[in-house]
Amino acid sequence: MSKREKIVVIEDEADILEVLQYNLKREGYTVVASRDGEQGLDSVRRENPDLVLLDLMLPGLDGLEVCKRLQADPVTANVPVIMVTAKGEESDVVSGLQIGADDYVTKPFSPKELLARVKAVLRRGPVREARGGGGDRIVRDGLVIEAAKHSVVVDGATVVFTATELRLLHFLAAHPGRVFTRDQLLSRAIGDHAVVIDRNIDVHIGAIRRKLGPYRELIETIRGVGYRFRDSAAG
Secondary structure (H helix, E strand, C coil): CCCCCEEEEECCCHHHHHHHHHHHHHCCCEEEEECCHHHHHHHHHHHCCCEEEEECCCCCCCHHHHHHHHHHCCCCCCCCEEEEEECCCHHHHHHHHHHCCCEEEEECCCHHHHHHHHHHHHHHCCCCCCCCCCCCEEEECCEEEECCCCEEEECCEEECCCHHHHHHHHHHHCCCCCCEEHHHHHHHHHCCCCCCCCCHHHHHHHHHHHHHHHHHHHEEEECCCEEEECCHHHC
16 A cells, blocks of 8 residues: 555444454554544544444444534545444444445454455545546536535535445446446446445435435436436437
8 A cells, every 4th residue: 555544443342443453453554443432533533534444333422423423524524434233234234324334344244354345445535536437527507526526516505425425426427328237336336345235326326316406317217227317418
C-alpha cells in the first residue's frame, strides 16, 4: 500500500477487538480502537480514517445509530463502513445498508475473509469513476453528479450521498439506457468481494431514489432484470 491506511475499529468485545487489531496491524494498517459508540464517533471525527469497522451490538449507541450519525454528517459521510454482525441478523444488515454501510462481515469471521473485505472496500476509494463509464461530471436537467468531488446537486441543493450510493448512481448515469442486472451492479459498480444478499442493490437504489427527489424516475426498474438510468432521448 502507498500509505498506511487508517482504520477505526468500534468493537466492545475484548477478544474480538484483539483479533481485529492484530490482523489489521500485521497487514500494515494503522488501527484506532474504540469500545463504545460515542467513543467511536469521536474517533472517526478526530482521526479522519480511511475505513470504519463497526460492531452492531455496542453499549450506549448501537452500531446502527453510529452508522446513521456518520452518514448524516457531511464530514464523515464519505468514510466507508463495514458492519460486523452476528449471523442471522439480516434485518439489521438491511437497515445498515439503508443507512449507508458499504459491506458487512458476520461473526464468527475468518481473518482472511475480513482482510479481503477490508482491502476490497479500500480499493474502491471514497469515489472512483465507474469502470468503463463516462465522464466524471454528469448533468441531466437540474441533476449534477460529480464523482471526483463526491457531489450530487439536485435543483441547486447539495444532497449527501454515501460512497456506495454515489458509486451506483454515477455508474448508472454514465451508461444511460443500458440495463444492468443486480449481479452486474454488485460486481462492476460496487466491486469484488461485495456482500450479496437479495435486497442489497434494491436497498441502495431505494435510498438513491429518495435522495433524487423529483429526478427519482430517472432510475427505472426493469422487472425481472435489474435497473437502468433513463436515456435522455426517451423523454
